[in-house]
Amino acid sequence: MNIIEIKDLSFSYLEDKPVLSNVNLEIKKGEWVSILGHNGSGKSTLSKLIIGLLKADKGEIVVDGLTLDEETVYEVRRKIGIVFQNPDNQFVGVTVEDDIAFGMENLCFEREEMIKRIDEYATKVNMQDYLKKEPHNLSGGQKQRVAIAGILAMNTDIIIFDEATSMLDPKGRDKIMEYIKEINNEGVTVITITHDMKEAVHSDKILILKEGEVLAFGKTNDILNDKDTLNSSNLELLLPLKLLYKIEEANINNQEIKDILWQLSLNE
């Protein structure tokens, strides 16, 4: 069953400068889809369109059987949670517990239920000792974990991570990736938006966006083996892939492979 269906979606901020043109996408329930693309490829715009923060010029978005329009937008938002890029700009509450509660307050949860869920999901992202702390006493990674707890507490079917790890240090990034895997394993449909192929490898499917158009969409394995598509995407390739292409290019001896390997890893 498709939980998200996007048909012929087009959007532009300014006339005759399309940000997205004719995007088609189908996401099945429980899948993890990565949307890969450069800055300005329209990937963040796509997430804002799905959650109804922007209005499409053309095309249709269907979330869990509901066609997104002005009347259904609030109902659609109840099904989708989104973790944004900047940890500071999505922290609404004065303390950690206030922030986790914010979404639930909007959904009119009972107070007892909120307290129970705050405890449950703060423990899940390992922030249970920080419930009374203010955001300026937390690191970026901790703030993102609070954001994740706030979304999880709302019990949504779909979670979008819009470059949620791009402002974090490597340690914080790894931790967030672990939580994403865990969330996906529990049956939540996950969409991660990123320009980092390293993050995309973990997902079930990859969608590559280039200048607002879908360049490729398919199983992660298939995409990673599609040399022509990857080359034309201008994305930064993973080290093993780069090496593979270099070796394929010519018959070369072991010493040359070593040299290439060194050069590539120094460039990483």
Place this chain on the structure above:
Amino acid sequence: MKNIIIGQYIPGLSFLYKMDPRSKLIALMLLMVSTFILQNVFHILVMLSLVLIMLKIGGIEIGRIARGLRPIMILLIFTFTFQILFVKTGSLLYELQLDFSVYNILIAVGLFIVFLFTRKFMRFRLLYFLVIAAAIMTLFSLYSPGLYLGTRNIQIHTDGVSGAFFIMIRLIIIVTLSTVLTLTTKPTDLTLGLEQLLKPLSIIRISSEEIALIISISLRYIPTLLDEANKIMLAQASRGVDFNEGKLKDKVMQIISLLVPMFIISFKRSDELANAMEARNFVPGERRTRLHVLLWSRIDTIVIIVSALFVAGSIWVVVVW
């Protein structure tokens, strides 16, 4: 920047801390009304001593209150002097004759310049200023050699003295009471209390919930923005802007080099924050449940009744006497 504390809340255990912010706000308003009903210096002295007893029971140090009074010190002295000098009713208490002459005016100006240059090194500047002012007064009344210019009389009347003390004590009580409120209530609780008390404003289409949300988001973003301002100042300093020195014109340019990026960043921030809030199902004006609830206890009822009785008592005192 990691230890910014917003507001002056200091944790404690006395009854003032156990009270609901709503009852504290109501009691504050009632007691302030009282200070304006009372018209006599003795009555207001009684009130001041009652306030002091409340501080004692509430376990609040006088030193903290004094620190709260410091910003209005100038205002206190100003109103006090004006009352004493310019109220001309009641019986005459004291008269001081000031003779002005060329030499004593010159000496006075000299003393004032000395004051301007030495005040930096004094610990109690205000006290120092008062000493200098008194010295200039004494000078005018006792010593007037050289070309005689004129005479002025300073008359102090009983009503002036009592009025001066009355207004000073009234101001002290008002500031003390509000300091007690901010010392014993967390900003978040205060916001919640305000929200509940302003609910009736919905009749004239003012949403108290939105006001409270605006206040709490502002409180939340003060440390973030301070941090940002600090970063921008460092960034500008590394590009050669000196925030400490320069003429007025340079200062204006320095402030602009700080303000422009601050504004742009803040607008970007608020845009992203609005998106994040909407994405988490926030709809302005819609009903929301709340994580924090206020609990009205017996202490609150008692405090409200006592404050109301106090207002009634002050009306009685004014009408009967």
